[in-house]
Amino acid sequence: MHKVTHEELILSNASLGFNLDNLTKLSSVDFINRSFPGINVYQLLKELNSVLAPITSSRADKIITLQDPPPILDITFQYIGPPGNGKTLKLRRTFSYDPELIVSHDYFYIPPSARQKGIGKTVLESCLKQYENMDVKRIKVHAGLEDGGYVWAKAGFKATNYEEVNLILEVAKDKLKGDDLSDVVDIHTHYYQEEPKGNKFPMEQWARLDCMKDILRGSDWHGQIDLTNPNEKANFKNYVSKRR
Amino acid sequence: MFPKDVDYREEAHIGEELFDDLSYELERQCMVVQSTVEKGIFSLERALKSYKVQKEDYDNFLAKQQYEILQKSIYGSSNANAEDLSSFSVLYKLFNKLVIIHPKNPFKKTLNEFQHALEKKHLKL
Numbered sequence: 150m151h152k153v154t155h156e157e158l159i160l161s162n163a164s165l166g167f168n169l170d171n172l173t174k175l176s177s178v179d180f181i182n183r184s185f186p187g188i189n190v191y192q193l194l195k196e197l198n199s200v201l202a203p204i205t206s207s208r209a210d211k212i213i214t215l216q217d218p219p220p221i222l223d224i225t226f227q228y229i230g231p232p233g234n235g236k237t238l239k240l241r242r243t244f245s246y247d248p249e250l251i252v253s254h255d256y257f258y259i260p261p262s263a264r265q266k267g268i269g270k271t272v273l274e275s276c277l278k279q280y281e282n283m284d285v286k287r288i289k290v291h292a293g294l295e296d297g298g299y300v301w302a303k304a305g306f307k308a309t310n311y312e313e314v315n316l317i318l319e320v321a322k323d324k325l326k327g328d329d330l331s332d333v334v335d336i337h338t339h340y341y342q343e344e345p346k347g348n349k350f351p352m353e354q355w356a357r358l359d360c361m362k363d364i365l366r367g368s369d370w371h372g373q374i375d376l377t378n379p380n381e382k383a384n385f386k387n388y389v390s391k392r393r
Numbered sequence: 394m395f396p397k398d399v400d401y402r403e404e405a406h407i408g409e410e411l412f413d414d415l416s417y418e419l420e421r422q423c424m425v426v427q428s429t430v431e432k433g434i435f436s437l438e439r440a441l442k443s444y445k446v447q448k449e450d451y452d453n454f455l456a457k458q459q460y461e462i463l464q465k466s467i468y469g470s471s472n473a474n475a476e477d478l479s480s481f482s483v484l485y486k487l488f489n490k491l492v493i494i495h496p497k498n499p500f501k502k503t504l505n506e507f508q509h510a511l512e513k514k515h516l517k518l
Binding site for chain 2: 257258259264265267268269270272273296297300301303304328332335336339351353354357358359384387388389
């Protein structure tokens, strides 16, 4: 298992430009190794920097924040350009405990000119590698805005909030009819009969119905991938892996 | 530390990069068909129709899945190459396990004749 060293943190600052904001009572090295064992911070930051730095026109804000209690490790990489310059870039990952180790995909936005070039996939793959090193149990996401509600459903994230799923169902009831509506209702009914108030609603079963595409595009929900579930982990890994 | 930013999320354009492999997308579509059928939500016919999957594509998906299961059961987690797996001896062993040992084996006579013929030519299964 990798142990973070003082030299690595110095390099993260000196060669990659990441500032460390330590709000804990421990040294950064001790805190990271105690609360987030296994992470190779320098490797992760180096990989993020190699793909994200070239697409910002100016110096980005790069910050690692450590907090305790409760233990939180926050990695932020962002550049906010003048309005309309099309250079804004934002990435944030937050590690915490709930009660097991989880990572929150708070946000990830790249400028239009840098999209569809594999940058998103590369970053997700680098992150996943560290989640495996750290034995992260769940990846959490807040799906919404633009088409996020549809895309993250299709990528296999499960919805955790019963009320949010019900809201989407109500929209579907307004907009769909016949067999399309029956499909949507049957998936919902089956899951919540088996798991009343369950927190792993299989959004992908909805997302892969053509009739749900537009409805999910306008939706807003919280989701997660359970990395302790071999199928969920393998499916997500297949998506972000370039070796496929 | 930055405050949580409500104007940004894990954006859709990041996820869209994941869907560029059409063959994997078809596989995922088939996986959803399989899960809804296995869980008893839909009949196979309805699932294929609802998810717009051709029966032939679904059969190919199942065949690939079975192939991977067989590969793992024979070779464990190590990577076996396709030539090894499709070699005659492996197929013979599978056939033997599935059919020959069955008490009502309808192929017993044929197989005995086949083995006999091979032995005459000094070949062995």
